[in-house]
Structure formats: C-alpha cells, structure tokens
Amino acid sequence: MSELIFQDFGVGYSPGSVAVSGVSMRITGGSVTAVIGPNGSGKSTLLKGILSFPGVHTRGSVTLDSLDIHSMNRSERAGRIAYLPQSPPVPAGLTAIETVLLGRFPHRSAWSRDSLEDVKIALDALEMVGATHLADKFTDEISGGENRLVNLAAVLSQKTEVILLDEPGSSLDYGHAVQLWKLLADLAERGMIILATTHRIEMSGNAFDKVLLLSEGKSLAFGEPEDVFLSGDLLSRVYKTPMEVRRSSPDGSWIVFPGVSV
Amino acid sequence: MKRTLAILILLACTGIVVSLATGPLGWNAPGQVIMYLRLPRILLAITAGASLAVSGCVLQAVLRNPLATPYTLGISAGAGVTAGFIILSGISLPIFLVYLSGTAGALAASTLTWFLAGRGQRDHSGLILAGVTVNLLGASVLLLIEYMSPASRLVEIIRWMMGDLAVSGYRRVLFLLPFLVAGMVPALLKTGTLNQFLTGTEMAESRGVNTVRERFLLLIAAAVLAGGAVGAVGPIGFVGLIVPHTMRRLAGGDYRRLLPLSALGGAVLMLWADIFSRVVISPAELPIGVILSLLGGPFFLYLLIKKPRL
Numbered sequence A: 001m002s003e004l005i006f007q008d009f010g011v012g013y014s015p016g017s018v019a020v021s022g023v024s025m026r027i028t029g030g031s032v033t034a035v036i037g038p039n040g041s042g043k044s045t046l047l048k049g050i051l052s053f054p055g056v057h058t059r060g061s062v063t064l065d066s067l068d069i070h071s072m073n074r075s076e077r078a079g080r081i082a083y084l085p086q087s088p089p090v091p092a093g094l095t096a097i098e099t100v101l102l103g104r105f106p107h108r109s110a111w112s113r114d115s116l117e118d119v120k121i122a123l124d125a126l127e128m129v130g131a132t133h134l135a136d137k138f139t140d141e142i143s144g145g146e147n148r149l150v151n152l153a154a155v156l157s158q159k160t161e162v163i164l165l166d167e168p169g170s171s172l173d174y175g176h177a178v179q180l181w182k183l184l185a186d187l188a189e190r191g192m193i194i195l196a197t198t199h200r201i202e203m204s205g206n207a208f209d210k211v212l213l214l215s216e217g218k219s220l221a222f223g224e225p226e227d228v229f230l231s232g233d234l235l236s237r238v239y240k241t242p243m244e245v246r247r248s249s250p251d252g253s254w255i256v257f258p259g260v261s262v
Numbered sequence B: 001m002k003r004t005l006a007i008l009i010l011l012a013c014t015g016i017v018v019s020l021a022t023g024p025l026g027w028n029a030p031g032q033v034i035m036y037l038r039l040p041r042i043l044l045a046i047t048a049g050a051s052l053a054v055s056g057c058v059l060q061a062v063l064r065n066p067l068a069t070p071y072t073l074g075i076s077a078g079a080g081v082t083a084g085f086i087i088l089s090g091i092s093l094p095i096f097l098v099y100l101s102g103t104a105g106a107l108a109a110s111t112l113t114w115f116l117a118g119r120g121q122r123d124h125s126g127l128i129l130a131g132v133t134v135n136l137l138g139a140s141v142l143l144l145i146e147y148m149s150p151a152s153r154l155v156e157i158i159r160w161m162m163g164d165l166a167v168s169g170y171r172r173v174l175f176l177l178p179f180l181v182a183g184m185v186p187a188l189l190k191t192g193t194l195n196q197f198l199t200g201t202e203m204a205e206s207r208g209v210n211t212v213r214e215r216f217l218l219l220i221a222a223a224v225l226a227g228g229a230v231g232a233v234g235p236i237g238f239v240g241l242i243v244p245h246t247m248r249r250l251a252g253g254d255y256r257r258l259l260p261l262s263a264l265g266g267a268v269l270m271l272w273a274d275i276f277s278r279v280v281i282s283p284a285e286l287p288i289g290v291i292l293s294l295l296g297g298p299f300f301l302y303l304l305i306k307k308p309r310l
Helices: A043-050 A074-080 A096-107 A116-128 A144-157 A174-189 A225-229 A234-239 B002-021 B031-062 B075-089 B095-116 B124-148 B151-161 B171-189 B191-197 B201-206 B211-233 B239-251 B255-279 B288-306
Strands: A003-012 A020-028 A031-036 A057-064 A081-084 A162-166 A193-197 A210-215 A218-223 A243-247 A254-258
Touching: A003 A043, A020 A031, A020 A043, A020 A057, A020 A193, A020 A210, A031 A043, A031 A174, A043 A162, A043 A193, A074 A081, A074 A096, A081 A144, A081 B201, A096 A116, A096 A144, A096 B191, A116 A144, A144 A162, A144 A174, A162 A174, A174 A193, A210 A225, A210 A234, A218 A225, A218 A234, A225 A234, A234 A243, B002 B031, B002 B239, B002 B255, B031 B171, B031 B191, B031 B211, B031 B239, B031 B255, B075 B095, B075 B124, B075 B151, B075 B211, B095 B124, B095 B171, B095 B211, B124 B151, B171 B191, B171 B211, B171 B255, B191 B201, B191 B211, B191 B255, B201 B211, B239 B255, B239 B288, B255 B288
Parallel strands: A020 A218, A031 A193, A031 A210, A081 A162, A162 A193
Antiparallel strands: A003 A020, A003 A057, A210 A218, A243 A254
16 A cells, blocks of 8 residues: 655745645555645645645655655656646647546657557546546537546546645536545545645545645644544634534535634 | 648649749749759748748647747847848858858847746746747847848848748758758657647646756757748748647647648648749749738737637
8 A cells, every 4th residue: 555654844936935844744545635724825835845846845755655756757756646736727729538648648658649548548537537428529618617527537547546636626516526526535445645635625525534734834733534623723713714614414524614603 | 630631731742733833934944943943942941831830839839828939939030130130241151151140040039038038947928928028129129230221231131031932952951951850850759748738837747747848848949940940031920820720720739640730731831822922923022921921910810819729
C-alpha cells in the first residue's frame, strides 16, 4: 500500500515567502483526505507545492513510499501522481475523448499515436465519471460542469496511485458532486491515495477518512473528521462565523450549518 | 482529416502546375525561365508558407492565444529594423548576408521578448505583453528610419516590408532550407507536448512536461522558422494566423494532425497567393504581402466575431 508522508512541509512563491507551512501528516493508500480551510488559506498552494510547479518554492519534504517526490524526475512523478487543477483551460478544438487521452501522455512518447489500450483506458475513465455520452463532443461546446467531468476522466486515465484534486466538485450540480465523491471513495478502496481540497464538506457525504484544516497558510489540525469537526469551536474560529457540523443518520454523511451557534 | 489532406495535396499539385505556367508565354516560356525563375519561386512559396504557418501554429499553443502569430514575438519589427537600417545605410552586402540580416533581426527581437518576459516561469501572458512591447519599439524605430530615409531608400524599405517572392535561381530557397529543417523537426517531434499546452501549464507540468524548457525550445523553433522566412521573403503577415485556424476548423485541434496539415496549408496558401499576385494586374505584380493582408483583415474580423477554438 502506498504511503505519502509530509514532514514540516511548506510552500512559498519566492525563496523567502511562506504561503503554507508546518504541514506534517501521513496518508496511506486506500484513503481520501479532504483539505479544508477558508479562501486564501493555502489549499491550492499546498497541491502546487507537492508537484513543485515552476515558480513555487518548497521546504521540508514529501515522500511517496520513502522516495522524495521532488527528487523524482517529471515523468516518473507523472506516472505516480495525477493532478486536477481548479479551473484548467478548456482545450479547444479537441473532443472529450481526445482530451481524456491527453492523460495518457506520461505513458507514451511525445509524438506517438494513441494505442488501442490508451483508447480503452480513456473510454473506461469517461464511463467511470458518467460522461460516455460526451466522448465525441468538442470540449468548447459542452458546459463547465461537463468539462469538469472530462478533466476528471483525463486524470483517471493517467492511472496513478495518487490523485490530487483542487476543488473537484466545483461547477458540478448536486447529483454529479455526490457521484464524484462516491467515485473518489471507490478509487480509495482500490488502494489509491486521494487528496482533495474542498469548500463543500456536505457535498462529500462521508467520502473522506481524514481532514487537514488550513488557516492563513498554517496547518491547524489533521486527523479523523470527528476530531477536526467536533473539536470545540475550531471551525467557527477559522471561518470567522458560527457553524455547526454534524453527522447525519443513517449513512453518517457530514452536514454543515454555517451561521448557526454551537 | 483524410479529405482535408487530399484536398490540400490536390491544391498543391494544381498550384504548382498553374504557377509553372503563369507568366509571359505560359508553358511556351524558355526552359531556363521555368527552371530558374518559376520553379525556385514555387519552392520558395512552399517553404516560406510552411514555415510561417507552422510557426503560428506552435505559437498559438505555447502562448495559449488564438491571435498569436509569428510576429507576436516581435519578429516582424526586429526584421524590419535591421532591413531598414541596411537599406538606409546603403551598405552593399553579399546577398546571403542581406537575407541573414532580416533573420538576425527577427531572432534578436524574439530573444529580447524572451528576456523582457521575466526571469521566472515566463508564462504566456508575460510573453505576449513583452512581444507587443518589442513590436511597438521596433515599429517606432522603423518609423524613425523611414523618416530619415531619402525617397529612393524609403520606397525600397516599404517594398521590402510588403514581401517578395520574385527570385532568380535557388539561393533564397537554399538560404531558407536550414531554418525550415531546424524549426520544423523539433516542432513535429513535440506535437504531443503542444497538445499538453492546450490544457494549461499546471496540467502539462503534472503530466511530466517541463513547461519552462519546452516553451523555450518551441519558441526558438517558431522564431527560427519565422526568422528564416522573413529573411528570405520579407515580413509577410497573416499566413501564421489564417492557416492554423482554418486547419483547426477542418481537422480538429490535435497537434499531431494540425501541425503537418498547417505546414501543407501554409504552402498551398502562399503558392496560390503568389499566383494571384502575378495575374491580378498582369503583366505587373502585386506584392504578395498586400494580397495576404487583404485576405487577413477580413479573417481577423471573422476571428473576433466567431470566437473560434484555440
């Protein structure tokens, strides 16, 4: 089972700056971790730091199965970690299936044609996100939510053991958002590591096993959802509004009541 | 795609035949006229057209801007300044150096654009802003050169800026050939990488593309292609804009198809524009740059109205 370990991990946008700091956690395969926190708390920056994007400076370490992620070469990293940004540009002029096939890039040369296996993987990925019907449509002619599903399928077609998602449910309707979190939970059950930022805890139902709470770039809490959500008025203080988080019955989904005094 | 390819090949073949027969006496022209005037002109149109179209095609992906052309990097301005300076100074250079000076100016302007875009990741918006700045600076310097030029030299500068395919012998084709190979080969080998740029820098990075290095290499390839073409035929505009967009409409946005088709499309457009420029006010010739600008203006308007795919 894969293991992702953060040790005093920090990220900044210049050598001296600090946008995220003090992230220490251990995530094992087969789990979904939700990264939550107010706007500007550093959720997206954390994901960019993990992948060491250009212009991002990191400190501390992140290891995947004892291998420092930042010492892996790009192709090796792309073969093991996939990433879905918050709002990637729509790859105009491409159909949905062609867009999903872009996810196969780490597994073939830069100019080669798509193999039959690539096409099968891409079609399977589209089916997993419930977007098979979009396969032959141009991505600039479908909705933002549908493009989100297509991009998610592209990430799945990359066939990695770790998936980082930045607000995966944004621009999805209730049905698709719930379906997406269920899919993430299913993927985790197959041994994958899922790390997803979210503002909408209630949309994820009970899909996540761990929660990382960030505020103003600092890691405030990491642990079981109960430990973070039910830890006094921590969330109310972080979000600067009274709020209550409860488990619903019978399935244990999380429900958020913003603006409600505990 | 196959139908588009077939149509382009047909247009290229008929274009070559028609171009060979275009001119005084048609097919009955002396063999030397066909061999040393018309055939090299055809080859120059094909190589320059392919270079400019592929350059635009690459830049539109790397800069993520549907209006990017080979001149977005300041290539036209750079070439114009060096050519204008040489014409104004009246220096008599060997013909090869005259071509090379245009290319050198184009490449120098591209390099300046790259450095002005900043020391960091040089994203697409930074490069476009830097390119626009270099273009404006170059245009201002060129205006100054034109202002200081005597009338005879001024006409020469303006004529150069309009582009010219009239050749005698194969020197210009041979000049352009190394630039064509040096730019086209890396561009064709990196079509998969160009596809990744369509989904943005972050997704491309996450899929293993070293975006800073690849952007740099692809910009060099685009600048070499356009710089070589500008040196050989002058700053002919719009080919790099019209052709990639048309091919994208016909065959989709996958660069593994789009790039080779754009090369062929650029060759065909230049070939037929050249034929048109030779027959429309025959026996005189219209500058090919004028013909393409007349086509390019309405096309630009079409782009603005239709908001086409990148």
